[in-house]
Amino acid sequence: MEQKTGIFLVTSGEHPTLPLSEAKAILDAYKVDYRVGETHYKLVELEAPASAADLVAKRAGYVEEAGIEIFHSLPEPAEIKKTMRSLDLTRYISPQESFSIRVARYGGISKEVSRVKLEAELGGVMLSQIAARVDLENPIRRFRGMLAGPYFHFGLQTFKRPRGSVGRRRPRKRPAFHPSTMVPKLARCLVNLACATEETVFLDPFCGVGGILLEASLLGCPVLGVDALRRMVRGARRNLVHFGTLPFGMILADARRIPITKVGAIATDPPYGTGASTLKATTKEILRDFLPEAREILETNHRAVVVSPLGTGVSALAEDSGFKVLEDHRVYVHRSLTREILVLSKR
Ligand SMILES: C[S@@+](CC[C@H](N)C(=O)[O-])C[C@H]1O[C@@H](n2cnc3c(N)ncnc32)[C@H](O)[C@@H]1O
Structure with a gap:
């Protein structure tokens, strides 16, 4: 040793x-x-x-x-x-x-x-x-x-860290852009908080144009992306290909009924007030339906990292779904948005 x-x-x-x-x-x-x-x-x-x-x-x-x-x-x-x-x-x-x-x-x-x-x-x-x-x-x-x-x-x-290596991955530098997409450093951090390695099948069930997926893929994880909108699924794939990686799978589906049986890590940013479609549901409703589903497909003792706006009550929803809350971080974005980042473990 x-x-x-x-x-x-x-x-x-x-x-x-x-x-x-x-x-x-x-x-x-x-x-x-x-x-x-x-x-x-x-x-x-x-x-x-x-x-x-x-x-x-x-x-x-x-x-x-x-x-x-x-x-x-x-x-x-x-x-x-x-x-x-x-x-x-x-x-x-x-x-x-x-x-x-x-x-x-x-x-x-x-x-x-x-x-x-x-x-x-x-x-x-x-x-x-x-x-x-x-x-x-x-x-x-x-x-x-x-x-x-x-x-x-x-x-x-x-x-x-080589100069410019993060700047090259800025959302505006990617072929498919959406205002809801996540900046590279935070996205990379979420993937790491989920304890994803090259051996882990990584899932973002609300993948948008793939800000989180891209970081997981660049870290060598086999990645699965799910989004309810076809243009997002296509955009995420284009972005990954642009950076020389390929998704393990991209699925057009509703994250509240994920058509996948097992994954080793999840990190995700469900929709809320960033211009992303919520399919007419509130963020709270989405989380309430999504969290039990996420728990179901996650391997035991593995992690899910979930971002939501502060005040959604995500902690209680996660515990009600059988997750253990390991960490709770707050990220101030602007006056009307502070993100809450929960690190969850499936017991
Ligand atoms: C905040 S964005 C995700 C951004 C992404 N993390 C990124 O960095 O590019 C949320 C995404 O969730 C998708 N979405 C909304 N409701 C959904 C649902 N029920 N199932 C799957 N995707 C959904 C939206 O189309 C949107 O692309």
């Missing part, structure tokens, strides 16, 4: 609870042995096998970068340098390699510490141990200093 080490994740800071839940769900889905350490605004520290850093960062919607933590110390430059000098840095870089050290500050703390000065000083400590080359543009090794919470954290970056 791979040994546990300190790993760090830098999240996008867009939401207070979703990024950590998403990271945990990915680790749970892949049965990784981990322990959550401290979290300070964008920085999440975990004890886990080193490979978990990239596993999470590559899959998560809300993780921007990840790496291995080398040390942490009090956030005073003298203390940071003393700790760094006491370590064998040759474990992290060899003489032929180039490196950069970048320091970030999360949450407006330790303002008296100059990031630029610290970067230069830590570069000096590195060079006193190893005859490597500084390259700020395109280094082989990227070291990260992070002023977060009561500590300074120092680590080796192992993954950074």
